[in-house]
Amino acid sequence: MSGRSLDQSTEAFDFIQELDRLATSDEIVDAMERSFARFGFENFIVTGLPHPDQRIETLVLLKKWPLDWYRRYTHNGYDRHDPVIRLCRQTVQPFEWDEAPYNPETNPKGAAIMHGAAEFGMKQGYCLPIHGLNGFEACLSMSGPQLDLTPQTKPALHLMAIYAFERARQILAPSPQPNPLTAREKETLRWAALGKSAADTGEILGVTERTITAHIGSACQKLSAANKTHAVARALQHRLIEI
Amino acid sequence: MTSIQVITKDNRTYYSDVLDEYFHLRHKVFVEERGWHDLRRPDGREMDAYDNDHATYLIALDKGRVIGGLRLYPTLLPHMISEAFPHLVKERGALTGATILECTRYFIVKERRTGRADCRLLAAFQQFCLEEGITEVTAVVEMWWLPRWHQAGFKVRPLGMPTLVEGQPCIAAAIRIFEESLERVSRLASLRGSFLSRDPRVSSDRDRVPHVAA
Numbered sequence: 336m337s338g339r340s341l342d343q344s345t346e347a348f349d350f351i352q353e354l355d356r357l358a359t360s361d362e363i364v365d366a367m368e369r370s371f372a373r374f375g376f377e378n379f380i381v382t383g384l385p386h387p388d389q390r391i392e393t394l395v396l397l398k399k400w401p402l403d404w405y406r407r408y409t410h411n412g413y414d415r416h417d418p419v420i421r422l423c424r425q426t427v428q429p430f431e432w433d434e435a436p437y438n439p440e441t442n443p444k445g446a447a448i449m450h451g452a453a454e455f456g457m458k459q460g461y462c463l464p465i466h467g468l469n470g471f472e473a474c475l476s477m478s479g480p481q482l483d484l485t486p487q488t489k490p491a492l493h494l495m496a497i498y499a500f501e502r503a504r505q506i507l508a509p510s511p512q513p514n515p516l517t518a519r520e521k522e523t524l525r526w527a528a529l530g531k532s533a534a535d536t537g538e539i540l541g542v543t544e545r546t547i548t549a550h551i552g553s554a555c556q557k558l559s560a561a562n563k564t565h566a567v568a569r570a571l572q573h574r575l576i577e578i
Numbered sequence: 579m580t581s582i583q584v585i586t587k588d589n590r591t592y593y594s595d596v597l598d599e600y601f602h603l604r605h606k607v608f609v610e611e612r613g614w615h616d617l618r619r620p621d622g623r624e625m626d627a628y629d630n631d632h633a634t635y636l637i638a639l640d641k642g643r644v645i646g647g648l649r650l651y652p653t654l655l656p657h658m659i660s661e662a663f664p665h666l667v668k669e670r671g672a673l674t675g676a677t678i679l680e681c682t683r684y685f686i687v688k689e690r691r692t693g694r695a696d697c698r699l700l701a702a703f704q705q706f707c708l709e710e711g712i713t714e715v716t717a718v719v720e721m722w723w724l725p726r727w728h729q730a731g732f733k734v735r736p737l738g739m740p741t742l743v744e745g746q747p748c749i750a751a752a753i754r755i756f757e758e759s760l761e762r763v764s765r766l767a768s769l770r771g772s773f774l775s776r777d778p779r780v781s782s783d784r785d786r787v788p789h790v791a792a
Contacts (some may be wrong), residue, residue, distance in 0.1 A: 344668060344739045351736065427722035428747070466722060468696055468766065490740040493721060493747060494589065501728040570611040 343491040346370065347502040350495050360397055363506065366401060367499050371477055374488055378457050379477035381503045384423060385414060394473075394530050398508045404455040408448075416444035423464040427492050429493050431484060432460035432476075461489075463496040475500045513556045514575050516531045523550040526568045528578045580640045580695055581773045582702035585755055587631040589777045599644045600637055601625055607685045614744060628682065629657065636706060636774075638686070638699050646686035646699050650707075651678045653716065658682050663718050666750035668738040673752055677713040681753075684717070697767030700730050702774045704760040714752045721747045731762020 350370045357363050360526075367379060378401070383394030391414040396538035398405065407413075412421050418437035422430060437445030447484040452458070460478035467473070476494045484492075516524070519540075533547040541545070551563050570576045585593050607648045609613045617624050628651050638646035651657050653674040660672040667673070681703070703728035707715060716737065727734050733754040740747040753759075764770075 347739065348668070398597060427720075460654070465725045468726050469694075470692070471729060490747065493740050497721065497724050497728075499599070499723065504728070 338520075343488060346373065347494050350496045356415055356500055358506070360503065360507055363499065363503055364397055364399055370495060371492075374484070374492060375459075375479045375482040376461075377479040378455075378475045379475065381475045381500055382473060383508075384420060384472040384474060395471040396473075396503045396528075401457075402453065404457070407451065407512065413444070413448050416442055417448050418442070418445045418462065419462050419476055419500060420474070421456045423462060424472065426464055427466050429461060429463045429489070429496070432462065432478065435462075452478065459484075461492060461496075463500065465500060465511050473500070473504075516554055516570070516575055517550075520554040521570075522555075523547055524554055524567055524570050524576050525578055527551065528571065530577065579773070580605070580638055580645065580698050581756055581775050582699060582706075583637045583639055584706060584774065584776045584780060584789045585635040586633075586780050588780045592777075593637075596637060596639065597635070597642060598623070598637065600647050601629075603644055603647075603687060604683055604685065607687070610685070611684060611688065612744075624683075634679075634706075635700050636702055638674075638695060638702075640690075640695075644687075645694055648684040648699065649655075650715070651682065653678045653680050659716055659718060659736060663743070663750060666718060666738045666743075667740050673714070673716050673737060675713075678752075679707070679712055679715050682715040682717050684719075684791060692725065694767040694769070696726070697730065697763055698769060698773060700732070701760060701763045701767070701769055704732075704755060704763065705772060705774050707755040708757065708760065712755050714754055716750065716752045717749050718743070720747055724749070724751070727753065730766060731759045733759065 351417070352552040353366055355361070357366060371379065379397075380395060381397040382391060383396070385391045385394055390412075392409045394524065400408075418435040419432055421437075422435040432449070437449070439446050452460075457478035458480050459482045460476060461482065461484060462474055465471070466474040471486055477496070484553070486547055504525075522540065524537055526539060533541065533551065534544045537544040537547045551566065554570070555559070555562065555566045558569040558573075559568050560569050567576075571578070583593065583596065588598060595669065601623035605617075605619065605622050608624055609618045615624070615671070628649065632652055632655055634650040636648050637644055653660070653672060654676060657672065657680045659667065659680060660674070664670065664672060684699075686699065703715075721740055724734060733756065734751050735754075737750040737752055740749045742748070770785070
């Protein structure tokens with residue numbers, strides 16, 4: 336037994352060292368495929384968890400999923416009902432797919448999703464939720480027809496999954512976006528957030544109301560906001576302005 | 579505006595109120611919230627053998643109130659990993675050195691966990707260690723902390739395998755101290771300038787680190 340667990344820790348440490356040398360997403364997928372296959376895994380996905388106004392396919396960093404299943408999953412917006420995704424949002428601990436509960440009455444699609452995955456050979460699974468700073472949420476979920484999940488293998492997988500996720504994020508996730516707003520746009524939105532009209536703000540900053548309206552228009556465009564209120568809400572939500 | 583105060587044996591008498599509030603909060607966070615009942619104390623102040631003259635505290639203060647903190651301790655002295663968690667280290671034996679500190683009792687109070695307080699404390703931690711010439715900091719943390727450190731731009735290497743501590747998967751890990759991590763965490767939270775507050779009366783940590791194990 337101790338020999339076995341020694342193997343697992345060596346496997347995990349070698350994998351983590353290897354990740355540092357990888358430069359492309361294809362190389363990461365290959366390395367994950369090789370290392371996770373030893374535990375019975377065939378498929379995996381590394382993705383951010385979508386907000387209500389986001390689509391999951393825009394957040395997927397890496398995937399090795401049967402293409403037909405991926406199409407079905409994204410086309411039907413399964414992430415809204417997937418019991419695994421739901422549990423991901425509620426726990427910081429990794430879990431096996433069959434630990435993700437779903438009530439057939441309140442979430443009828445939950446059963447359909449789990450059965451659908453099983454048809455594509457994704458019968459059992461293991462999922463690592465990521466809860467980062469500033470509300471960042473993501474996961475690495477992996478699966479196979481028959482997994483070697485034991486109290487000995489799970490710690491190694493847990494560690495490997497965290498580092499695989501990090502390498503994928505480093506290579507693929509855009510670095511924190513620089514603030515797209517100019518100093519004047521930020522100032523204008525800050526005054527708007529404090530309840531000032533464009534005319535008030537113009538007076539405070541010593542420019543015309545028209546100039547303020549132009550700043551707000553340009554901020555709306557950069558933030559894909561429908562109006563001033565929407566722009567203020569977005570700017571606060573993404574911490575682009577502070578009040 | 580949150581600032582991070584450095585407190586050592588040299589200036590702790592000036593901050594006795596702050597430290598008192600800090601030890602009470604440790605009790606609230608680690609005993610009452612996290613359920614580490616072995617640490618429970620009748621006076622409601624969580625203190626242990628490492629709260630001594632060798633400890634350095636970085637304490638997050640907002641409008642005079644403590645909202646978080648961490649403790650740094652020299653690894654050349656018996657420290658938590660060497661005494662309580664040697665089995666968490668793969669090579670058996672803690673990572674020690676004159677430029678290596680151990681970080682323990684990291685927390686942010688519950689009501690401030692959604693904001694940027696974590697980033698500020700992490701940034702102050704890198705800045706303080708850079709200024710002190712520290713190269714690495716070891717810690718035992720729950721696993722879910724690793725992605726948070728990663729996201730903050732910290733270079734973290736595992737020192738052993740995840741192991742259950744108090745029922746939670748934890749790991750011994752070493753954080754590399756370097757400029758780029760400070761820049762990354764500052765950028766992540768749009769932090770500008772320094773908010774690390776140090777007293778002239780505090781001597782450099784390096785002077786106080788013994789060069790042989792006691």
